[in-house]
Amino acid sequence: PSSQPSEVQAAMAxxxxxxxxxxSPTPIQATAVGAGGEGPFWQKMIADNPYFSAGAGLMGxxxxxxxxxxxxxxxxxxxxxxxxxxxEIPSKDRSYPWFLEWxxxxxxxxxxxxxxxxxxxxxxxxxxxxxVSAETPRGLRSLWKGKSPISLRSHELAVETTxxxxxxxxxxxxxxxVPGPGTHYFRYRGAWFQVKRERDSKLMDLHSGTPxxxxxxxxxxxxxxxxxxxxxxxxxxxxxxxxxxxxVYTAWGVEWRPFGKPRRRREMGSVVLAEGxxxxxENDVRGFLGRAKWYAERGIPYRRGYLLHGPPGSxxxxxxxxxxGSLSYNICLLNLSERGLTDDKLNHLLGLVPERSFIxxxxxxSAFSRRVQTSEDGYKSSVTFSGLLNALDGVASSEERxxxxxxNHFERLDPALIRPGRVDMQELLDDAVGEQAQRLFxxxxxxxxxxxxxxxxxxxxxxxEEVLAMGQEVGTIVDEEKAKGRVVSMASLQGLFIRSGxxxxxxxxxLALSIPLLALL
Ligand code: ADP
Numbered sequence: 001p002s003s004q005p006s007e008v009q010a011a012m013a014x015x016x017x018x019x020x021x022x023x024s025p026t027p028i029q030a031t032a033v034g035a036g037g038e039g040p041f042w043q044k045m046i047a048d049n050p051y052f053s054a055g056a057g058l059m060g061x062x063x064x065x066x067x068x069x070x071x072x073x074x075x076x077x078x079x080x081x082x083x084x085x086x087x088e089i090p091s092k093d094r095s096y097p098w099f100l101e102w103x104x105x106x107x108x109x110x111x112x113x114x115x116x117x118x119x120x121x122x123x124x125x126x127x128x129x130x131x132v133s134a135e136t137p138r139g140l141r142s143l144w145k146g147k148s149p150i151s152l153r154s155h156e157l158a159v160e161t162t163x164x165x166x167x168x169x170x171x172x173x174x175x176x177x178v179p180g181p182g183t184h185y186f187r188y189r190g191a192w193f194q195v196k197r198e199r200d201s202k203l204m205d206l207h208s209g210t211p212x213x214x215x216x217x218x219x220x221x222x223x224x225x226x227x228x229x230x231x232x233x234x235x236x237x238x239x240x241x242x243x244x245x246x247x248v249y250t251a252w253g254v255e256w257r258p259f260g261k262p263r264r265r266r267e268m269g270s271v272v273l274a275e276g277x278x279x280x281x282e283n284d285v286r287g288f289l290g291r292a293k294w295y296a297e298r299g300i301p302y303r304r305g306y307l308l309h310g311p312p313g314s315x316x317x318x319x320x321x322x323x324x325g326s327l328s329y330n331i332c333l334l335n336l337s338e339r340g341l342t343d344d345k346l347n348h349l350l351g352l353v354p355e356r357s358f359i360x361x362x363x364x365x366s367a368f369s370r371r372v373q374t375s376e377d378g379y380k381s382s383v384t385f386s387g388l389l390n391a392l393d394g395v396a397s398s399e400e401r402x403x404x405x406x407x408n409h410f411e412r413l414d415p416a417l418i419r420p421g422r423v424d425m426q427e428l429l430d431d432a433v434g435e436q437a438q439r440l441f442x443x444x445x446x447x448x449x450x451x452x453x454x455x456x457x458x459x460x461x462x463x464x465e466e467v468l469a470m471g472q473e474v475g476t477i478v479d480e481e482k483a484k485g486r487v488v489s490m491a492s493l494q495g496l497f498i499r500s501g502x503x504x505x506x507x508x509x510x511l512a513l514s515i516p517l518l519a520l521l
Contacts, residue, residue, distance in 0.1 A: 058507035069180050085224045091213040094354075095231055099215060101241075102234035103195070104178040106186065181213070181275065188230055191223035246321060247330040249357065251341070256332050256357075264327030271318045272440045272490065277427065281306065282323060285402065285424055289327075303401035305392070305422050307364075309410035313491025316406040319429070320360055329402075330357040336364060336383050343387025350391045353401065364388075364405045367413040385414060390424045431487040438475030440493055442468060445502040459501035470506050481513045488513065 089096050158180035184195045196216040203212035219226065245262035268278055288304045295302040308316040324331050332353050336346075353359055392403070405423065407413060418426060432440075446467045447453040455461055462470070479487060488509075496505050496512070 017467065022509065083221050084218055085221045085227075087217040087227050089217070091210075095234060096213075098234040098238040100178045100232065102230075102237050103184075103186065105237060116330040177486065189226055191219055191226055193223075193226075194218040227485065232508065242330075246325050247357075249330065249332040249354060251332075251334055251338070251345070251349050254345055255352065256349065256354055259333070266318060266322040268322040268326050270443075271315050271322050272436050272443065273319060273429065274433070274436065275316060277429075278323070279317065281319075281425070281427060282326065285323065285327065288402070289400070301394075301401075302399065303403070304424050305403045305405065307405045307407070307410075307413075307418060307423040307424065307426040308429055309407045311487075312408050312433050312488055313489035314429040314431060315490050316429050317362070318359065318361075320404050320406075324358055328356065332357045332359045333362065334359065335362050336388065341383050343384055343390065346383055346387060347391040347394065350394055350401070350403075355520075359401065359403045361403065361405045363407060363418070365407045365409045385417075389416060389422070392417075430492055431482070432478055432490045434475035434477075434479030436490065437478040437488070437493055438471045441471040441474045441497065441502075441505070444497040445505075446471065456501055460503050462502055467502060470502055474506060474509060475511055486513050 089099060158178050179195060181197045181199045185196070186193050186195065196214075196218075198214050198216070200212040204210070217227070235238070236303070242262040244265060246265050247262045248259045249256040250259040251257075268282075271278070277368055284306075292302055295336070308319070310316060321331065323329075332349075334341075334346075334349065334383070350359065394401075410428075417423065447464055449464055451464075481488070493509075496508055500508055
């Protein structure tokens with residue numbers, strides 16, 4: 001037994017310096033106890049041995065620290081569970097862009113940097129968000145820093161660029177700085193929020209080609225009630241930016257995406273239609289919108305279809321735009337002969353329309369004129385007639401659905417498409433009649449007594465009465481020619497009036513109608 005203590009001593013002496021925090025005391029105790037069983041003797045030895053007691057002391061501290069650390073972690077997790085609330089917003093969710101925009105709006109001026117440049121590109125484009133992270137140029141960062149409550153700890157920004165080309169040729173780029181992937185903090189109504197914007201490197205949104213992202217908002221559970229007003233505020237902000245405007249959505253894969261910037265609403269008065277036409281359709285839509293309960297009580301799908309037909313350039317699309325504007329609706333525009341559109345996608349899209357939106361299916365005849373559409377490069381459109389009918393009938397949902405369809409070739413439509421339930425109201429928009437042409441003329445050139453009018457260079461200055469008289473003349477000509485089978489579309493009249501002064505237009509009209517119509521187009 002005499003050799004044992006020295007072994008233990010040696011072992012202990014060797015181990016002491018390394019045994020700091022993590023080493024468990026168990027094997028050492030086992031060695032000590034297993035070595036002899038002469039308890040009191042060993043206890044004395046251990047107690048008397050300075051190395052051993054130092055080691056034991058250190059081990060004790062180690063164990064205590066480990067336990068403390070565990071407890072802290074557990075405590076933190078527990079606290080996190082009990083005291084913090086998190087809200088997750090995936091990039092698929094509608095409130096995702098609203099929230100990002102809201103965050104960036106918290107630093108109004110610095111978030112948008114304008115860069116007038118003389119680039120010659122002609123189309124406005126919007127580039128996907130590019131990340132400005134740690135290498136953010138100092139200029140950008142300092143613009144952001146200190147001016148926004150969000151920015152206090154935001155070093156990861158992303159830029160969303162809007163590029164605009166003005167009519168005079170100059171161009172402008174606006175860089176909107178939004179919080180980039182990373183962690184940010186902001187204060188809202190006195191409470192601190194943490195925002196984590198995380199990008200999934202594996203999951204991609206295949207249709208937009210952007211990585212899947214999530215925003216996670218964390219705050220104290222006592223502030224959980226602030227989530228709702230915060231999101232409402234973000235939503236109102238997003239809506240304010242489209243107020244008085246019409247958003248046009250187009251199909252992007254299997255979802256609807258705003259196409260370009262929201263446009264200014266088209267005034268109903270700017271579309272010159274047959275007397276009473278606009279009111280008739282608008283009243284019908286309003287009537288439908290007020291009858292949700294009526295439909296629900298009868299178990300009828302809450303939807304209504306409109307078909308506008310007539311020659312090209314008669315104002316079908318323009319009227320639908322104006323109607324959407326007057327009802328504060330947006331438009332989901334879909335062309336059935338679009339590439340890559342399949343029956344399934346169509347069905348899916350029609351079931352996923354953003355709220356307060358009309359669906360506008362343009363040139364419905366072209367997509368299913370019995371023969372399969374084949375474009376020059378051999379591409380075949382793949383929406384079938386039965387696919388369209390299925391999509392129109394869809395799974396009955398209680399959500400409202402208003403579909404407008406337009407066609408230039410009413411006669412080509414299959415009767416199955418226009419039966420009630422699919423098309424509940426059909427209206428013809430024809431070529432110009434005299435009265436319409438007259439109204440359009442007066443809209444372009446007319447002015448009231450005492451009103452200012454800007455005259456073009458070289459244009460004959462006319463009195464309001466003279467313009468009215470000429471308008472009447474235009475109307476008479478159009479009617480007379482129509483009786484002879486020579487028609488003119490509203491679009492071509494508009495084209496003529498844009499190009500010419502009043503007198504010129506009148507002369508041009510006579511000339512154009514006396515030779516084939518194409519001269520006007
Ligand atoms: P459609 O859809 O019937 O082919 P659009 O609505 O696209 O015709 O019209 C083409 C152009 O002609 C637009 O610029 C529009 O402003 C003009 N236009 C056509 N019809 C009218 C009309 N009735 N009143 C005023 N402008 C019209």
